[in-house]
Amino acid sequence: GSFKVWTSHRQEKRKGFIWRVGSREGGEGDLINCGAAKIDSDRKRKNDSISSEDRIAKDKERGRERERDKSKKRSKPMASGDKVRASHILIKHEGSRRKASWKDPEGRVIMNTTKESAIAKLVQFREDILSGKAKFEDIASRHSDCSSAKRGGDLGPFGRGQMQKPFEDATFALKVGDISDIVDTDSGAHIILRTA
Numbered sequence: 001g002s003f004k005v006w007t008s009h010r011q012e013k014r015k016g017f018i019w020r021v022g023s024r025e026g027g028e029g030d031l032i033n034c035g036a037a038k039i040d041s042d043r044k045r046k047n048d049s050i051s052s053e054d055r056i057a058k059d060k061e062r063g064r065e066r067e068r069d070k071s072k073k074r075s076k077p078m079a080s081g082d083k084v085r086a087s088h089i090l091i092k093h094e095g096s097r098r099k100a101s102w103k104d105p106e107g108r109v110i111m112n113t114t115k116e117s118a119i120a121k122l123v124q125f126r127e128d129i130l131s132g133k134a135k136f137e138d139i140a141s142r143h144s145d146c147s148s149a150k151r152g153g154d155l156g157p158f159g160r161g162q163m164q165k166p167f168e169d170a171t172f173a174l175k176v177g178d179i180s181d182i183v184d185t186d187s188g189a190h191i192i193l194r195t196a
Helices: 036-049 052-075 115-131 136-143 147-151 165-173
Strands: 009-014 017-022 030-033 083-091 154-159 189-194
Touching: 083 115, 083 136, 083 147, 083 165, 115 136, 115 189, 136 147, 147 154, 165 189
Parallel strands: none
Antiparallel strands: 009 017, 017 030, 083 154, 083 189
């Protein structure tokens, strides 16, 4: 028998590449990428035209622009109501997410404190503060399970999204100088004094 060669070819353009497809009778078609080498050489020529010094200078300038943008955001004055300042007294209990504190590193007392007894302590502390029998800072320093106890419970200024939601909502709802009712969070039970 005779051997026939199928000589028809077609060209297609797809995404910058030229594909030539040819096929022989009884065999599979050959697939040749004719455009890839041209694209690669175009990229190389473009990259070679930008010196490494130029690239370094551009990178440094981009970095300086990012720093300026960050600085502008930081130095932008806060609108009224964006930040508050508060002190708090935290009593942890068996349901707290972290069962240890500065005064109970092993968590032995906390693990044996019910939520109800933690709330009862805070109710008594709140009554003593409101009646003038005790100062908020003194009770926080002696009884709070938060490390802020060493600052009389002072947490410093904070904005929305920085504290657990129930704590944040309660603090922003207070007027300066007011003390909250009991606030329950994953950390434990709190009373909060808004200071600014």
